[in-house]
Each structure stands twice: as structure tokens, then as C-alpha cells.
Amino acid sequence: MTASTSYHMTPDEFRTFGYAVIDWIADYQARVATLPVLSQVQPGEIRAMLPDAAPSQGESFSDILADVDRIILPGVTHWQSPNFFAYFPANTSGPAILGELLSAGLGVQGMLWITSPACTELETHVMDWLVDMLALPQKFKSTAAGGGVIQDSASSAALCALLAARERARQFSINRTGEAGQLTAYATAQTHSSIEKAMMVAGMGRERLRLIDVDAAYAMRPDALAAQIAHDRGAGFTPAFVCASIGTTSSNAIDPLTAIGEICQREHIWLHVDAAMAGTAALCPEFRWIHAGLELADSYCFNPHKWMFTNFDCDAFFVADRKALIDTLSILPEYLRNEATKSGAVIDYRDWQISLGRRFRALKLWFVIRHYGVEGLQHHVREHVRLAQEFAGWVRASQTFEVAAPAPLNLVCFRHVGGDAVNQQIMDRLNTSGDLYLTHTRLDGRLTLRLVVGQTHTRAEHVRAAWERIQTEAAQVTNQWPFVEEIRQ
Amino acid sequence: MTASTSYHMTPDEFRTFGYAVIDWIADYQARVATLPVLSQVQPGEIRAMLPDAAPSQGESFSDILADVDRIILPGVTHWQSPNFFAYFPANTSGPAILGELLSAGLGVQGMLWITSPACTELETHVMDWLVDMLALPQKFKSTAAGGGVIQDSASSAALCALLAARERARQFSINRTGEAGQLTAYATAQTHSSIEKAMMVAGMGRERLRLIDVDAAYAMRPDALAAQIAHDRGAGFTPAFVCASIGTTSSNAIDPLTAIGEICQREHIWLHVDAAMAGTAALCPEFRWIHAGLELADSYCFNPHKWMFTNFDCDAFFVADRKALIDTLSILPEYLRNEATKSGAVIDYRDWQISLGRRFRALKLWFVIRHYGVEGLQHHVREHVRLAQEFAGWVRASQTFEVAAPAPLNLVCFRHVGGDAVNQQIMDRLNTSGDLYLTHTRLDGRLTLRLVVGQTHTRAEHVRAAWERIQTEAAQVTNQWPFVEEIRQ
DSSP: OOOOOSOOOOHHHHHHHHHHHHHHHHHHHHHHHGSSSOOOOOTTGGGGGGGGSOOOOOOOOOHHHHHEEEEEEEOOOOOSSSBBBBBSSOOOOOHHHHHHHHHHHHHHOOOOSSHHHHHHHHHHHHHHHHHTTOOOOOSSSTTTEEEEESSOOOHHHHHHHHHHHHHHHHHHHHHHHSOOOEEEEETTTTTHHHHHHHHHHHHTTGGGGGEEEBBSSSSBHHHHHHHHHHHHHHHTTEEEEEEEBBBBBBOOOOHHHHHHHHHHHHEEEEEEEEOGGGGGGGSOOOOOOOGGTGGGSEEEEHHHHSSSSSSSSOOEESSSSSHHHHHHHHHGGGGGGOOHHTOSSSGGGGGGGSSOOOTTTTTHHHHHHHHHHHEEEEEEEEHHHHHHHHHHHHHHHSSSEEEEOOOOSSEEEEEETTTTHHHHHHHHHHHHHHHHHHEEEEEEEEEEEEOOOOSSOOOOOHHHHHHHHHHHHHHHHTTOOOOOOOOOO | OOOOOOSSSHHHHHHHHHHHHHHHHHHHHHGGGSOOOOOOOOOOTGGGSSSSSSOSOOOOHHHHHHIIIIGGGGGOOOOTTTTTTSSSSOOOOOOHHHHHHHHHHHHHOOSTTTTTTHHHHHHHHHHHHHHHHOOOGGGGGGTTTTTEEEEEEEHHHHHHHHHHHHHHHHHHHHHHHHOOOOEEEEEEEEEEHHHHHHHHHTTTTGGGEEOOBBBBOOOOOHHHHHHHHHHHHHTTTTEEEEEEOOOSSTOOBBBOOOHHHHHHHHHHHEEEETTTGGGGGGSSSSGGGGTTGGGGGGGEEEEEEHHHOOSSSOEEEEESOOHHHHHOOOOGGGOOOHHHHHHHHOGGGGGGSSSSSOOTTTTHHHHHHHHHHHHHHHHHHHHHHHHHHHHHHHHHHSSSSSOOOOOOSSEEHHHETTOOOHHHHHHHHHHTTTTOOOOOEEEOOOOOOOEOOOOTTTHHHHHHHHHHHHHHHHHHHHTTTOOOOOOOO
């Protein structure tokens, strides 16, 4: 080997192999509906196909791609199948995938404005677009005192919000009492587990997260929140943070923002609003009621990587007071100092997140918004909600199933009237069949099935087929003659 | 519009536009060396070219791609230029980009084993490969009590390590004294800023990070560490965490692991080792001395996304005791429960990181390792080190420049003997020219230039041209006749 030896892929080789991967994905998109949604492998099965040691010498790209089919594909749970109804979706689209590809090809770091000005400025700009697209409060715009930033997930957004709240509360507490009080935070048992994790990470302690009672719709009870805050103040704690959910993971419950926000304003508590999946619905004017009261929030996030056709990771996180966030997260060592930063005329997004490094994630969001246009996005979101509502109607009309919680948007919680064991069997049989994938929650202690309509390519026929399969399995489980209700209209 | 209206890209459209993006990247790779490395735009210049509002109606993909050239490209600082010598590299390669593309195309979530078994098992397996490839301690393997996981960055790895250390120290402290002591952590002023940030995030307080004195090579002094620990114990603190660096960002200083590790073992302190860039050197047996003493560490990370041709984000984080990490980070709500998790036979990587969601990042690492083979990776790492050493030799032989710190691998810290103002001017002129990009640090209070050889396509001619340009600018700044030393051999 000499200094001129190269193992790198040349641009021409990249073109050839790149076409091959594009073809592979296009073919995958065309056939994914026919693959078993939930991977059917056993633990260890994939690893057993992999060689013990890394290869000493390079292998051909066609061999690598063949192994994707042979080794990887059987171990994939197909989140991009139109028959995926589990968890919350993590949907993608052609323009998003190509935006991610371009981001990888450019390979820039967006930690500072100067390390790629376009990475920062496109992100700031597209975040401002989103404020208008969802009719969010104008205070979340970079042109006001706030601003948006792409986080990898709603977990990270919640952690950043909690940290800013922690610092504000400490400051406030120090000013008033001379020492930092013990800080408390508030959510419901329906709130995403990332809040409890954030409390642990931030050193505030899981036990200081107060779980507020919910009403019959699994939404936070403002009176219970106010009572708990008063109780904690009386006990010497400093209430610092409330997380309200717009569309809980469990049942899409919508916490009442106006009442909660008024309490937070009165009590000087940071209000963070997590609309991870449901926020996307606000693209459509008829669903914007979910955000009523959002003008009282200090921070807000939703995930275009859930329901807005933008592949993970892309959480859109907004703050009303960017200074509070930056003051919390900014550390500037010598090797990152530069004139642009010193001038104060630019945003350095490393001060808006936990990590230093960051990809050019705004590209995929920009591609998605421009490819679909607002009208295209609205159309598909509306259609998903319509299909979920249709499904809820079939459940309500059924004699053997019941709707278990309000279904305001695209998630339907439902269960067979036969009890937990029956529901568990129905779910296991459906998921093992590979025909569709759905997951469960517990509501009032009862096992409840969840069906989310949010995968990019889910259409009426997939939801219809799912309902037929659910009924068939239920009949099998309960040893009744299959009773498939008439659902075609 | 009807229910059958679709704004989605069809597989065939995806194929067409996908080829176009692949072509764009291949062309970019072929011409990137000719583009100004540091973007030359002014703050706000990119945003000014973007429309105020998102488009109502979708636009053609060719219009979008044309705007990448027109709007985005001028605002890109070219991290993938062979003339990029700044910061630490964030290098990429053909196989890595295509692995990222495939990951986006599959669009799976790897939060739980069951949400895509291949995503988890390939990651575990490739992490084990890396242990052998770098000759790391076997205890970091998943087949021992440890294991590896891909984090987005060394910042996140350090935070996870710190959290596990915090919990272990609290447990230990509670057992011994009945209450959690005040926890302290240790690093040097040369340690990456992410440690200070992690202290803030974890609620341990920046002021509890003790900065230990360094020796003449900017490496941690074990005697000073031991003294500070003793002092803190005497003052009622509980020392909990030491971060040692293998290759600091400032000057590639290498902290003495054996001496530090022995102190940590004796004092029951968690030792985290951050080898973000330099760790990759251990692919080559002749550079493995940098890891001497690593068997005493509790956790370790290096970034294949810096110097191992795998695009960001890909930090390889290893722990010796995975239970300590999982016990710290695990929270399991009902909607994530499943049989595979309950059986304990699988890894759920959500318990190894801050966020819940995660991409299929092992694919790109697998592609890179298989495409290059270990020998290919070794070749290019060796070549980078050789070029940096050659550059250091030119600096040492120069009458106007001096080497400012030991240069053990691929980073050379150097400066003009004329002082800070001269060095600042040289750097500004070079960076403004667009011919190359380098950044600075401060060593002993003096402005020092840094040249890192780590970009994928940096070859001898690029380093040679950089040295010529540096000398030319120095001569201009100091008003001397250009004096270019004879460097061609």
C-alpha cells in the first residue's frame, strides 16, 4: 500500500450504489404492505446470522445490500406499512427521505451559525413557518422573543424545557427566600414517561413529579392541580414546572390549557405543552381547538416525525423566551469562539439543546413542506382523522367491542367487552399474524387496545381490513362464529 | 379532493428524484474541493432568500433541488472538503451516506427490541465488533457484563455516564452515611465543555466540577487529582465522577489513564473516558498505547462520526456494567410493555439513552466497516496521522512558526512567533479566503492555531497547500517577503 492507495468510494461508485439503494427503497415502498408488520423473529436470531468478527478486508457493496434482504429485513418491524396502527406513528415520505439523504451528503455540523449558516437560518425560518402553519402563538417566533429549534425527540424538548424551568425557579426562589427551595413538577399519570425521565435526569427526582388526577376523559383536572400546588407550597416546596399534554400517548387525552395556563401564570410556574403527535392536526383550522389556551404556555413541542411525513428525528420545539433557554444551556469554550457568535447577530443552536453537534435536519422539513404544500399536508391529516372516526363509529355500533375513551382525532382506544384476557389474546393473535400491528394501554386498570391512523400510506381499505381482522380474531378467541359487521358503505 | 387524492411521492417518482439527489451528491463530492470551505455569507443572507410563508400548494421536486444550489449551498461550510482542518472533523463516506439513506427509507424506531429486532441486534453486534477492532477491554462487550450503544454525540454519552455515576454515588453515600452527600466531579480545563454542561443538566452544578491542573503536555496530573479528592472528602463532599480525555479538543492531550484509574478504583469513583476523535486511532496497533489503563474505566466513548468515515450522528458508548446504566435510565409505562421485554432476553436501548425514540444508526456503521474492512480503515487513519506528523515537522523546521503542544496523532497545535494579533490575522485571512478552514484554541493564554487532518479526502497535496497558504498569509501579515519553505521531498 502506498499513500495514494484509496479504499474510498469514488463519486462514480457512489452514483452506482446510490441508485441501487434508491431502487431498493422504491421497491420496499411498493411491497411493504405485503410484509408481516411485526417482525416474527426470536431474540438472538438476527445476531446469529452475523459473523463474529468484523471483516479484515472490504466487501462489495452488492454483497452488503444482499445481506440487508437476507439478514436485516426479517428483523424489521415495518413502521412504514399501511397496516401499522401501533404506538404513535413515525411516518416518513419521499421528500423527507431525500432531505435526510442530502443532509448526510452535505455532512455539515450545525452547532454554531458559522459552522454552516444555512443550517441555522433554514431551521429558524422553517420553524417560523410552522408557527403560522399551525396558527401557534406569534410569541414562539424568532422574530418575537421566542423561537423554534429542531430536537431529536419530544423527550429532549421536555428535558430542555424542564431545565429552563428549574433555573428560573431557582433564580426566583433565591431572590425571594435566600435559598433554592425544593422544586416540584406536575403532570398526570397519562403524561408521557419522558417527563418522569427528565425529572430523574435533571436531578429533581422522580418523586417530585406530582401526578394530578384526571377527569373522565383522562385529561388533567385543573382544580386538582391547583390544590396540589397549594399543598406543596404549604409544605415548603417550590412548584416549578407543569407539563400539559395535547394528545396523551395512552389515549390522546387533551389537557385543558386555558385553565392550567391561568394557574401557571398566577403561580409563576413554567408551562410546557407536549403535543407530540396531535399537534400536527392543527394544520387544519377545524382541529385548532386542541391548542386553545396555548398562548399561556412557556414552551411547546410537536413531532413532524410522528404524523407530518418527516422521518425521525424531527421534533419542533418552541419557547416564548429564548433567553431563558439559552442562559440555561450556553457554555462557550475557547475553541468555539468566533466573531459571528460574539456579535450576537446570529443563533447558535448548540445553546438550545443538550448535545453540541447537530445534523442539518431542517432540509427534510423544508422538502416536506414544499413538496406537499400546506394543502397537501392538510388533506392527508384530515383523511387520517376521518378514517379513525369511521373506525370509532364501527366500534360504537358493535355489540362486542366498546370505545374506551374519547377519540378526538386519529387514535381510537377500544376493547372487547370480554375482559382483559380476551383483549390480550386478540392483540397477540393479530400481531403474530403479521397482518397488522397494534398495541395496548391500560385505562382505569383495564387492558385497552389502541388503533392509530397515521402511517403515510394508510387508506380506507387498510382500516377496513383491520376492523375485519379484529372481529374475526375476537370471534375465534371467544369461540363464536365469525361475525363481521357490515362496514362497507 | 376525494379520499383517493394523494399528494405522496409514488415509488416511481421517488426513484426518479432519488437518482437526482444521488447525482447531486456525487457531483458535490467531485467538486467540493473547489468550493470556499468556510461559508462567506453574512448573517441573515440565507433567510432573506426564503419566502415569508410556507407554500399553500406543493412545488416540483426539481424546483426544490434548484433552490438547494441557489439558496442553501452558499450558506454551507464544507465539512466534507479536503481543505477542512478545523475543530474536529465530522467525516463521512459513500457507504455511510447510503447506510443513512437506507435507515431513513426503512424508517423504523429502535426504542424497544420488539419495535425492530434487527435495529437492536445489529447495533449490539457491531458495538461488540468495535471492542475487538480497537482492542478495547473485553468487559465492554455485551457478552460480558457491559455493552455498547450508539449515542448521538459524546455529549450525550458523557451525560449518561454522569447520571449512572450520580446514582451509584448516591446509593453508596446513602448506605454509608444515611444521606446523599454533595457530589463532586473532576476533569481538566482542557476537557470538553460537554462535561460542564452535563453537570448543569444533571443538577449537580457547574461549580461542583473541579478543574484539575495539567502538566506541560496539557494532560491531567494524577497527584493533583488525588489531592483535590482528598480535600473534597475532608470538606464533606462525595467524589462521584472523573472524566479523562484521550485527545482533548483543544490540543489532543492524553490523560494518563492508569494513574487516574487507580485513584478512581481506590476511591470508588466512576471513571469515564472520552476519546471522541482520537479513539479511532486505536484501529491501528501502533496507536493503541493511547488506551493504556482503559481496563480501569467504567465507561468509554469515541465517535465514528468524527474520524471513522461514518456520518454524524454516531457516538459509540460503552459501559462495563450495563445494569448501572439501565437502572438509572429505565422507566417502563404500560404502552411500552411487551413479552420480549418482560422475558429479559432482549436489550431495549431506550434504557441506555436519554430519549425514547432512536433511528437505525447501526446500518451506516455496518456499511462502513464492511465496505472498508478493518485494513482499509487502518490505512486511511495511518495516512492522516502521517500527514499531520509531516506538517508538524514543517512547523518545527520553520523559523517563524512553532509547535505549541505535543502532537501525538492527527492534530497539530501551532502558532506564529509574532504573538496573538499576528495569529488572529493569519487565521482570519485564511478562513476568509475560502481556501482552507482552521480554528484556534488558547494554550497558556496564547492564541494557538489548530490543524486537524481527518477529513475523508484530505491527502498530501491538501496539507502541503495548506502549509504554503499559511506561510504566505503570515508573510503578508508581518509585511515580510513571502518565505515559503521547501517542503516537497
